[in-house]
Amino acid sequence: MRKILVVLLRELNARVRTKAFIIMTLLLPVMMVVFAVAPALLSRGGNRTLRVAIVDATHDSLGARVEASLAQQKLSRDTNAVPRYELHRVSANAAGIAHVRDSLVAHTGISRERDPQALDGVLVLSDTTLVTGKLQYLGSNTSAFEAMGQLEGAVSRVLTTTRLERAGVNPAVMVGAMTPADMQTVKVSDGKATGESGFASFIVAYIMGFILYLTMIIYGQQTLTSVIEEKTSRVMEVLMSSLRPFQMLLGKVLGVGATGLLQLSIWGGAIWVVTSQHARIAHAFGVSADAMQQFPIPSMAPDLLVVFLTYFVLGFLLYGALYAAIGSMFNTVQEAQQVAIFVQMAIIVGFFTLFAVMKDPTGSLAVTASMIPFVSPFVMPARWSLTAVPYTELAVSLVLSVVALLAVTWVAGRIYRTGVLMYGKKPSLMEAIRWIRAK
Amino acid sequence: MSAPVVSINHVTKRFGGYTAVKDLSFDVPGGGIFGLLGPNGAGKSTTIRMIMDIIEPDDGTITLFGRASSSRDLSARVGFLPEERGLYKKMKILDHLVFLGEVKGMRASDAKTKADKWLQRLGLTDWRLKRVEDLSKGMQQKIQFAGALIHDPELVLLDEPFAGLDPVNLQVMKDVVVEIARSGRTVLFSTHIMEQAERMCDRIVIIARGEKVVDGTVSEVKAGFGERHIALNFSRGKETAERILRDRQLVAKVDDYGASAEVLMAAGIDPQRLLAALVAAEVGLNRFEVVEPSLQSIFIAKVGNAAEVPADGAAA
Numbered sequence: 001m002r003k004i005l006v007v008l009l010r011e012l013n014a015r016v017r018t019k020a021f022i023i024m025t026l027l028l029p030v031m032m033v034v035f036a037v038a039p040a041l042l043s044r045g046g047n048r049t050l051r052v053a054i055v056d057a058t059h060d061s062l063g064a065r066v067e068a069s070l071a072q073q074k075l076s077r078d079t080n081a082v083p084r085y086e087l088h089r090v091s092a093n094a095a096g097i098a099h100v101r102d103s104l105v106a107h108t109g110i111s112r113e114r115d116p117q118a119l120d121g122v123l124v125l126s127d128t129t130l131v132t133g134k135l136q137y138l139g140s141n142t143s144a145f146e147a148m149g150q151l152e153g154a155v156s157r158v159l160t161t162t163r164l165e166r167a168g169v170n171p172a173v174m175v176g177a178m179t180p181a182d183m184q185t186v187k188v189s190d191g192k193a194t195g196e197s198g199f200a201s202f203i204v205a206y207i208m209g210f211i212l213y214l215t216m217i218i219y220g221q222q223t224l225t226s227v228i229e230e231k232t233s234r235v236m237e238v239l240m241s242s243l244r245p246f247q248m249l250l251g252k253v254l255g256v257g258a259t260g261l262l263q264l265s266i267w268g269g270a271i272w273v274v275t276s277q278h279a280r281i282a283h284a285f286g287v288s289a290d291a292m293q294q295f296p297i298p299s300m301a302p303d304l305l306v307v308f309l310t311y312f313v314l315g316f317l318l319y320g321a322l323y324a325a326i327g328s329m330f331n332t333v334q335e336a337q338q339v340a341i342f343v344q345m346a347i348i349v350g351f352f353t354l355f356a357v358m359k360d361p362t363g364s365l366a367v368t369a370s371m372i373p374f375v376s377p378f379v380m381p382a383r384w385s386l387t388a389v390p391y392t393e394l395a396v397s398l399v400l401s402v403v404a405l406l407a408v409t410w411v412a413g414r415i416y417r418t419g420v421l422m423y424g425k426k427p428s429l430m431e432a433i434r435w436i437r438a439k
Numbered sequence: 440m441s442a443p444v445v446s447i448n449h450v451t452k453r454f455g456g457y458t459a460v461k462d463l464s465f466d467v468p469g470g471g472i473f474g475l476l477g478p479n480g481a482g483k484s485t486t487i488r489m490i491m492d493i494i495e496p497d498d499g500t501i502t503l504f505g506r507a508s509s510s511r512d513l514s515a516r517v518g519f520l521p522e523e524r525g526l527y528k529k530m531k532i533l534d535h536l537v538f539l540g541e542v543k544g545m546r547a548s549d550a551k552t553k554a555d556k557w558l559q560r561l562g563l564t565d566w567r568l569k570r571v572e573d574l575s576k577g578m579q580q581k582i583q584f585a586g587a588l589i590h591d592p593e594l595v596l597l598d599e600p601f602a603g604l605d606p607v608n609l610q611v612m613k614d615v616v617v618e619i620a621r622s623g624r625t626v627l628f629s630t631h632i633m634e635q636a637e638r639m640c641d642r643i644v645i646i647a648r649g650e651k652v653v654d655g656t657v658s659e660v661k662a663g664f665g666e667r668h669i670a671l672n673f674s675r676g677k678e679t680a681e682r683i684l685r686d687r688q689l690v691a692k693v694d695d696y697g698a699s700a701e702v703l704m705a706a707g708i709d710p711q712r713l714l715a716a717l718v719a720a721e722v723g724l725n726r727f728e729v730v731e732p733s734l735q736s737i738f739i740a741k742v743g744n745a746a747e748v749p750a751d752g753a754a755a
Contacts, residue, residue, distance in 0.1 A: 002544075003541075003542055003544070006538065006541040006542055007542070010527075010530075010538050013534075014527065014529060014530065017529075018529075230525075233525045233526070233527070233528060234521070234523040234524065234525025235525040235526060235527055236525070237493070237521035237522075237523055237525060238519070238521060238525065238526075238539065238583075238586065238587075239542065240491070240493045241491045241493060241514060241517070241519040241521070242514045242519075242539075242542040242543050243542055421493065421494065
């Protein structure tokens with residue numbers, strides 16, 4: 001046992017000290033802060049009051065209605081917030097529209113210091129706008145999708161109400177009719193509402209699956225590479241004289257797994273810090289807390305956390321042992337890759353089964369998948385999060401997983417035992433089977 | 440002779456159709472330096488790896504310290520330097536030595552103390568925090584050597600320990616090996632360089648093509664080889680001497696150089712008898728020396744063409 005720990009710690013140490021690990025581990029929190037703050041920082045420029053001229057060639061009051069509607073818009077929801085637009089309506093007739101427009105465009109996109117009358121854009125409403133919905137905006141900020149969307153949405157609403165009014169619909173009825181549906185979903189578990197929204201459970205299920213998928217792919221591959229390195233550097237011989245193959249295998253898989261868990265906890269901690277210290281970070285970057293991107297982290301119930309970690313460890317050991325056994329059979333990563341691809345496929349199948357399960361977590365596919373050892377690490381935590389899983393199902397799934405784990409480690413240990421001392425040619429499948437059966 | 444530390448009984452190992460070791464039996468007594476000699480491909484490494492239980496014999500048994508259990512259960516008492524040297528390239532030297540000590544069951548703190556001692560002895564203290572990959576090949580060899588000995592094993596197995604060392608490092612390693620033997624512990628090393636074995640070993644086994652050819656203490660082996668040369672130098676009575684030397688019951692062959700002669704004793708005859716005969720006949724002698732055959736010549740005579748067997752990777 002102590003020797004497994006020694007191997008585990010060496011593996012963890014060797015991995016944690018690599019540049020790749022340090023960069024990867026630090027990069028995610030940094031990226032999170034960047035993603036949270038950058039939009040607010042970038043849109044700070046865009047979130048100022050826009051000076052827009054409206055060229056109004058409409059016959060009816062459409063231009064005035066648009067102006068009134070836009071004038072109501074504020075930069076934020078505060079009651080005393082700054083208006084979003086500074087408007088300036090110029091009437092024109094159908095013949096003079098181009099002339100008026102061009103004279104205004106001449107003032108557009110110029111800094112205000114150089115031209116006190118400078119404009120950010122010109123909105124052109126023609127006499128056909130009400131019927132066709134076509135209008136034009138010429139401005140310096142046309143690539144700001146959000147700003148364009150807001151402007152178009154506002155005009156669109158004015159068009160709808162105006163048209164309906166023309167058709168004789170009472171404006172009060174209209175406002176009532178246009179209120180959209182707003183459904184609240186609440187997850188029920190064991191006959192009790194948990195207070196979690198359905199969306200939150202869904203996100204949790206997805207994130208758990210994704211974490212497992214990513215860790216398996218990245219760290220599984222690392223296990224394989226590190227076994228091959230030990231073979232090619234011939235450290236194996238020294239280790240073989242002091243350790244049992246099983247100790248080496250288990251120590252290595254656990255060591256790599258511990259590295260993965262460490263990284264995950266650092267990331268988890270970072271997410272927690274970024275979310276809880278949200279206001280301070282916003283302040284540090286000089287942006288308003290409201291403008292900062294929010295990462296909704298749905299809370300994980302303790303029982304779900306236990307289920308997730310149990311399956312994470314089971315899954316990691318299962319796949320890690322397979323990767324280590326494959327690594328032990330070959331002398332180059334390229335050779336090993338040809339076989340490792342099948343393990344990767346199993347991981348991908350597991351991950352994609354998750355999506356089917358998320359659609360119908362109580363269906364027969366979900367129940368069956370949560371029993372199959374190589375798939376259950378992805379499926380069971382997701383089901384646990386999405387629905388109430390009977391304890392008998394959990395127990396059967398766990399027993400099957402543990403049995404599979406023992407079988408896989410046994411087979412992997414035997415392949416490993418012979419494989420690590422084989423140099424030279426690639427073994428065939430038949431040879432690998434012979435290694436397993438050897439006494 | 441004390442109880443054997445390693446006992447090999449009728450061990451056979453085949454790789455596919457190739458027999459690397461064939462019905463091999465020998466004992467390594469406790470204490471002293473034991474040489475496992477043989478040409479390339481004779482099965483030396485295979486034998487050592489079987490002793491270490493890295494590979495299992497197809498037939499026969501190997502016992503260590505008189506116990507049937509695997510050497511891995513006894514690994515705390517055994518040190519092993521494999522022929523293929525390898526270390527974790529990215530690890531710091533001190534950490535690496537501590538790791539090697541810990542997998543032998545040492546406590547981390549003891550391993551660290553020992554590692555520092557070894558680094559000092561090998562003149563590598565300044566390098567203790569460097570990575571293995573920053574060291575020269577010779578330095579890496581020394582580290583590996585220290586790694587095999589860090590837990591003060593009672594039995595040390597060294598597979599070609601002196602291969603590829605410069606004379607200075609060779610001297611350092613040789614001193615270490617001799618010191619271990621002097622402290623009452625046992626060293627078994629393999630080599631194909633006979634002069635080393637001749638100077639260092641108390642006992643040797645020569646194997647060729649997987650089979651034992653010679654087994655015994657170095658002096659036994661030389662005595663058993665039978666062919667003994669006597670170098671003679673006469674001051675007077677040369678004629679009398681010539682008459683004695685012509686006795687084919689006593690002497691097999693004479694190389695006459697005038698004032699001196701080189702004589703090959705007849706099979707089974709003690710050189711002492713020749714000396715007695717010469718003294719009795721009042722022959723004046725400046726020199727009467729029993730020239731022992733070198734291990735090199737015994738090796739060549741016994742192994743013969745086996746040395747030309749092409750080296751096989753699996754059994755080198």
